[in-house]
Amino acid sequence: MIDQKHNAPRRYFVDAQGHRVLIGLSLEETAEFEALDPSSKETGHGAAKIRGGKWAAGAGEIRWLELYSKHEGAWRTWIARSQAAQAQDLSFVNYV
Secondary structure (H helix, E strand, O other): OOOOOOOOOOOEEEOOOOOEEEOOOOHHHHHHHHHHOHHHOOOOOOOOEEEOOEEEOOHHHHHHHHHHHHHHHHHHHHHHHHHHHHHHHOOOOOOO
């Protein structure tokens, strides 16, 4: 749900042990995602490269995209459900 200041909700939750886990991913997948995240790497290991005039992704980038897609799909579902629940909570308001 989006708060009154129009701040987007977090894309993760904190589990019972205090670990940050991305919505739609397991703790292990979250750790893998963060390890593969190109924005957290200065070396560019696993990043896409131009080979023989064609774009080629490294295995790390392909796996990162798989995990990102899984997270993004779960995130969009969670947002849609949150917005639907918020609309139901406001159903008592008479807009006429």
